[in-house]
Amino acid sequence: MKKLLLIISLNLLVQTCFGWGFYAHKLINRKAINLLPAELQMFYTSYSDVVSERAVNPDKRRNLIKNEGPRHYIDLDRYAPSKRCCLPRNWKDAVLLYSTDSLYNNGVVPWHTISVYNQLVNAFAKRNKEQILKISADIGHYISDAHVPLHSTENYDGQLTNQKGIHSFWESRLPELFGNNYNFIVGKAVYLENPSEQMWAIVQASFIAVDSVLSFEKELTIAMPDKKYEPNPKNPSKTQVTEEFSKAYHDKLNGQVERRMRASIQEVANFWYSAWVDAGQPKLDMLRSETLTPEQLEAAETEYQDWLLRTYAQEADSCMKPIFKK
Numbered sequence: 001m002k003k004l005l006l007i008i009s010l011n012l013l014v015q016t017c018f019g020w021g022f023y024a025h026k027l028i029n030r031k032a033i034n035l036l037p038a039e040l041q042m043f044y045t046s047y048s049d050v051v052s053e054r055a056v057n058p059d060k061r062r063n064l065i066k067n068e069g070p071r072h073y074i075d076l077d078r079y080a081p082s083k084r085c086c087l088p089r090n091w092k093d094a095v096l097l098y099s100t101d102s103l104y105n106n107g108v109v110p111w112h113t114i115s116v117y118n119q120l121v122n123a124f125a126k127r128n129k130e131q132i133l134k135i136s137a138d139i140g141h142y143i144s145d146a147h148v149p150l151h152s153t154e155n156y157d158g159q160l161t162n163q164k165g166i167h168s169f170w171e172s173r174l175p176e177l178f179g180n181n182y183n184f185i186v187g188k189a190v191y192l193e194n195p196s197e198q199m200w201a202i203v204q205a206s207f208i209a210v211d212s213v214l215s216f217e218k219e220l221t222i223a224m225p226d227k228k229y230e231p232n233p234k235n236p237s238k239t240q241v242t243e244e245f246s247k248a249y250h251d252k253l254n255g256q257v258e259r260r261m262r263a264s265i266q267e268v269a270n271f272w273y274s275a276w277v278d279a280g281q282p283k284l285d286m287l288r289s290e291t292l293t294p295e296q297l298e299a300a301e302t303e304y305q306d307w308l309l310r311t312y313a314q315e316a317d318s319c320m321k322p323i324f325k326k
Ligand SMILES: [Zn+2]
Pocket: 018, 019, 020, 058, 059, 072, 141, 145
């Protein structure tokens, strides 16, 4: 019974700290498979459920592991404008300039993703199937989070501009309401000559989009004061943003959420493909010989929950801190 309660509380804990919503993260990893060249695609397709389901694992760890949270974002506006364009790409150089504590305080997603990328190259080189799957799912998550504009700013939930709640509104509710109409047919995966520079380009593009994310919501809140909230049917003591307001905001963003999701799919495929190429394009035929059954998937999930309990149950009490980050 104690174990059951712990599992329930860990899952509740997890549900308070989404990046992109769980829906979007799983979908991005799954769609990225379609962009891969044939040999790689055959391998990933054999494990598409695993790569998709595990796309949310980094968020499940988020408030349970010290330093996991800052791996999902970088607050570029905490750096002076003259510095934020040119932060050291090399982690050691960055530490020398700013110190580890300061870097983690501001978020480390570009540096951490590259460290995970190097792990993925190693996993491919060793043809370690479990590691390839685990790390592919993880890196898909971090790359996707880096595409979310509010993962690039200190004002990550509109808390500094009286717009609290905008984080999950943009990255969870909008894709859940309108994602069915998005076009997820993206081009083929391309090899990245410089994955590190690509990660920095991704977070810079996210940062440029912050202004419209916040200003459009503020304009509509002023224009539609009585139409923004309604009682939440699942929890009448709480409110939710109305579909009418959501649609007006979504229209005003003019495809921004869809564009960032499409870019996430493209980049996840690019990074998987590049890691495989950098590992020397190892043959993967033997690795994809078995496909996990639903029972095996369930067993893997149970094992994952057990692992969470064994590893982090003692820390869980101190983890009910922030919602998205910090
Ligand atoms: Zn995340």
